[in-house]
Amino acid sequence: MEIPLAQEVIFGLVIGSYIALGAIGFTLVYGLVNMINFAHGEFITIGAFVGYFAVAEIGLPLPVAVLVALGGTAVVGWGIARITFEPMNDAGAVPLLLMSIGLGLVLRNGIRAIAGPDRRNIRTDVATYRFDDLGFFVTSQQLLIIGLTLVSVLVLHLFLSRTMLGIAMRATADNEDLALVSGIDTRRVRNAVWLAASGLAGVAGVMLGTAQAASPTVGFGQLLLIITAAILGGAGSPYGAVAGSYILGVAVTVSVPFLQRLEETLALNLELTALNSTMAFVILIVVLLVRPGGLVSAEVRTS
Amino acid sequence: MSDGASRFEEFPVDAVHVGLTLFVLAVLFLYSPLFVQPPGGTFTVLEVVVLFLLYAMILVGLNLQFGHAGLVNFGPVAFFAVGGYTAAMLTANEPFRAVGLGYPWPVGLLAAILVAAALGVLLGISTLRLRDDFLAIVTLAVAEIIHGLLETQSDITGGSLGLNNVPRPIAGTTTAGDGAVLVSTIIVFGALALLFYGVFRRLSASPYGRVLRAIRADEQVTETLGKRVFRYKLAVFVYGAAVAGLAGALLVFYNGAAAPGFFTINVTVIVWIGMLIGGAGSDRGVLGGLAIIMSFQLFTRFLNDQIPFVTQDQFASIRLVLIGLLLMVIVKYRPEGIWGDADELGVES
Amino acid sequence: MTLLAVDGLRRSFGSLVAVDGVSFEIEAGEIVGMIGPNGAGKTTTFNCILSVIDSDAGTVSFDGADVTGGPPHALARRGLVRTFQQTRELETLTVADNMLLAAPEHPGERAWHAVGRTSTSAQREAAARERAMELLEVFDIAGMVEEYAGNLSGGQRKLLELARSLMLDPKLLLLDEPFAGVNPSLTNEIVGHIEALNDDGMTLLIIEHELETLTDLVDRLIVLADGQVLATGPPAAIMENEEVIDAYLGG
Numbered sequence A: 001m002e003i004p005l006a007q008e009v010i011f012g013l014v015i016g017s018y019i020a021l022g023a024i025g026f027t028l029v030y031g032l033v034n035m036i037n038f039a040h041g042e043f044i045t046i047g048a049f050v051g052y053f054a055v056a057e058i059g060l061p062l063p064v065a066v067l068v069a070l071g072g073t074a075v076v077g078w079g080i081a082r083i084t085f086e087p088m089n090d091a092g093a094v095p096l097l098l099m100s101i102g103l104g105l106v107l108r109n110g111i112r113a114i115a116g117p118d119r120r121n122i123r124t125d126v127a128t129y130r131f132d133d134l135g136f137f138v139t140s141q142q143l144l145i146i147g148l149t150l151v152s153v154l155v156l157h158l159f160l161s162r163t164m165l166g167i168a169m170r171a172t173a174d175n176e177d178l179a180l181v182s183g184i185d186t187r188r189v190r191n192a193v194w195l196a197a198s199g200l201a202g203v204a205g206v207m208l209g210t211a212q213a214a215s216p217t218v219g220f221g222q223l224l225l226i227i228t229a230a231i232l233g234g235a236g237s238p239y240g241a242v243a244g245s246y247i248l249g250v251a252v253t254v255s256v257p258f259l260q261r262l263e264e265t266l267a268l269n270l271e272l273t274a275l276n277s278t279m280a281f282v283i284l285i286v287v288l289l290v291r292p293g294g295l296v297s298a299e300v301r302t303s
Numbered sequence B: 001m002s003d004g005a006s007r008f009e010e011f012p013v014d015a016v017h018v019g020l021t022l023f024v025l026a027v028l029f030l031y032s033p034l035f036v037q038p039p040g041g042t043f044t045v046l047e048v049v050v051l052f053l054l055y056a057m058i059l060v061g062l063n064l065q066f067g068h069a070g071l072v073n074f075g076p077v078a079f080f081a082v083g084g085y086t087a088a089m090l091t092a093n094e095p096f097r098a099v100g101l102g103y104p105w106p107v108g109l110l111a112a113i114l115v116a117a118a119l120g121v122l123l124g125i126s127t128l129r130l131r132d133d134f135l136a137i138v139t140l141a142v143a144e145i146i147h148g149l150l151e152t153q154s155d156i157t158g159g160s161l162g163l164n165n166v167p168r169p170i171a172g173t174t175t176a177g178d179g180a181v182l183v184s185t186i187i188v189f190g191a192l193a194l195l196f197y198g199v200f201r202r203l204s205a206s207p208y209g210r211v212l213r214a215i216r217a218d219e220q221v222t223e224t225l226g227k228r229v230f231r232y233k234l235a236v237f238v239y240g241a242a243v244a245g246l247a248g249a250l251l252v253f254y255n256g257a258a259a260p261g262f263f264t265i266n267v268t269v270i271v272w273i274g275m276l277i278g279g280a281g282s283d284r285g286v287l288g289g290l291a292i293i294m295s296f297q298l299f300t301r302f303l304n305d306q307i308p309f310v311t312q313d314q315f316a317s318i319r320l321v322l323i324g325l326l327l328m329v330i331v332k333y334r335p336e337g338i339w340g341d342a343d344e345l346g347v348e349s
Numbered sequence C: 001m002t003l004l005a006v007d008g009l010r011r012s013f014g015s016l017v018a019v020d021g022v023s024f025e026i027e028a029g030e031i032v033g034m035i036g037p038n039g040a041g042k043t044t045t046f047n048c049i050l051s052v053i054d055s056d057a058g059t060v061s062f063d064g065a066d067v068t069g070g071p072p073h074a075l076a077r078r079g080l081v082r083t084f085q086q087t088r089e090l091e092t093l094t095v096a097d098n099m100l101l102a103a104p105e106h107p108g109e110r111a112w113h114a115v116g117r118t119s120t121s122a123q124r125e126a127a128a129r130e131r132a133m134e135l136l137e138v139f140d141i142a143g144m145v146e147e148y149a150g151n152l153s154g155g156q157r158k159l160l161e162l163a164r165s166l167m168l169d170p171k172l173l174l175l176d177e178p179f180a181g182v183n184p185s186l187t188n189e190i191v192g193h194i195e196a197l198n199d200d201g202m203t204l205l206i207i208e209h210e211l212e213t214l215t216d217l218v219d220r221l222i223v224l225a226d227g228q229v230l231a232t233g234p235p236a237a238i239m240e241n242e243e244v245i246d247a248y249l250g251g
């Protein structure tokens, strides 16, 4: 069956929204804590389980569960970062990266050991709105995730441009040493970053829990997409990360039928579509090699 | 440790000489009617020893890259896999649904080294100018892409089933059964691992290694002191790739098959953790670290059979939790590992 | 003979033009000082000459050859060597290794010699070690030879960096603030070393804020301000120059 382009774009926007919620946090941590956090996917997983618990066990409605996951994951993520990353803040990029890999292993498999490998879907009522003339449909769930992402971006924007702490964050991202000299409490900035990054990851987690399921690897599965989006948007730039996420989301979904057609015309069976997730890696590498600074320019080269 | 001359004196015997001698003896042993039958019940242990020797070959290259030159290569398994599949596809005889060209095994072995090295050159030229943490991401992503290709391109690689009917040169030299094959394999692989250890050790203990450590400390200064930094980085990247490719070929020739399961990201995790436990940059230490982490895995596997109320899946998860914790503890409390040198790595513990 | 000729060098960072059409020449055998207020573009000029960073425009020729944008390692081998403003010892290497690393044309730095443990490599290593020890004796840090460079004091680092550059037998040595953060007696010592090197025929270009020491030492001064050459000439004349005085007081 041929899926209309409009439908593909909607799927792309949905996927882009999941990625964006993860990528904003990832890129904030990268820009302000100077680390690549390989455990960021696990923060999403935590959010998914918090959301599942809130809906399935306590019986809260989904919007409330989203808030619970936001707050719960923010605190948990911040607490974990305080114990693991904060004490070795000056150790450099590679030790922090290794630390986050260890943390990711512990969280991912710890959750799996406790909760088992099962996939727990967060059940919600889904309404579907059809636009048959235009050839597409959207579900209430899809609208919710897109809406939540837009609200998050808006709140983030207001925070970064209107509050003292947000302005301090931007100053720190530009030049940490200068920020220190001018009396900005960079420790406080880092605390805020961890709270924001994990909170947004939590929201992404609940929404992934409704669309897919809460499972031990639900967040980890998003990680390379998130990294790709963040780099595409210029590592360290939250607005860039949002743009990068949507570009990536749409690119991945739209490329599927394109690859199918390519295979048909070439009369080859290369199973290109099976490479859908591999596509993200390819995009990542191409971005790093061709335009390492992303859409805007960031320093990723040694000299 | 860092003084070239004293490094030389450190060793009563030279690993290159011993490795070569042992290799010659191993080949003679293979073609003699002699064989050694291992005691019953040691199979599991011996199979882990085979893997240890192959991972050790990957690790000596990785340690030169990261421990000495500071290159964060998170994709050593990519070269291991490419070597393994190159060898398998060139030598397999009518494998089930995959490319199998049926060439003799030496062709496969040589091609495995060359193709892995070529991938190293390609990847190195394009990525070695990236900053540490981005190099880590790209190498990791390349490894995942390759793994993805192996799993999906069924008509070429056999997909998730892999390829069978790959020649088993060592098994062909004896009729005394699997146990004898295992022992012979260990002797041959052991000799090779020792040889590679010796060669890489000579590199790291010489003025060559000094340049690598200078690059890790400060690329720009090293360059202004007249060293072609990029060339060195590329070279160690390719050497490591070539040896990993060879190790991949040895693995498929031992198994008589290739499958994506042999070449997962777990290989990267294990060699990296082994390196960090032992102490990056300590040539012997990293092998000790690898032995520790692989013994731990083996030990816990036995343990699993003893504990009835934990499911296998839970047990596997707990094991990974422990490995992750170990990694965190090492990075935080002992960044120089057990045998590493904190001054040389520029870390405080 | 003109050893170094810099012509129209330009480099900007965003909207800031750090080096704005700098031209000058250095004759073989000279000691030349480069002065200018903070942010005048002195260090950036060094960086562009050695192509540690890319320059936007301009040419650099050294010892009769055009070396614009040439890789830094090639410049070092030609005899154009520099020190850094913030000393950059290889802290995770010992003092001995810092020195030996700089030894040029070392066969042991090629893989084949390293694995084969050739005698040419061993001989070169022994010769380099001898030369390194000589220099360390001269600079009075021979006692620290097996110490990690990270454990040296600030003054010792300056000396090591200077000694390390000399392992390359430079024709032209560019020093970026060799007296900054150095106590007066050590300053005198370094001045002595520089004069001795110059007597042996080495050419030097020295960036320095410590004017008193510098004017006694150099044959000629180049004054940089806002990325441009403001004046050049013998120290006595420069110190009288109105524009220069303005630039310093105003900057």
Ligand SMILES: Nc1ncnc2c1ncn2[C@@H]1O[C@H](COP(=O)(O)OP(=O)(O)OP(=O)(O)O)[C@@H](O)[C@H]1O
Binding pocket: C013, C016, C018, C036, C037, C038, C039, C040, C041, C042, C043, C044, C045, C085
């Ligand atoms: N990498 C860089 N990025 C952005 N601006 C830079 C960079 N390097 C130097 N600058 C700017 O270029 C100008 C010249 O700097 P430079 O270091 O060359 O000055 P200088 O004359 O050596 O000063 P000082 O005497 O303080 O060492 C300064 O305004 C500096 O802030």
Ligand SMILES: [Mg+2]
Binding pocket: C042, C043, C044, C085
């Ligand atoms: Mg300067």
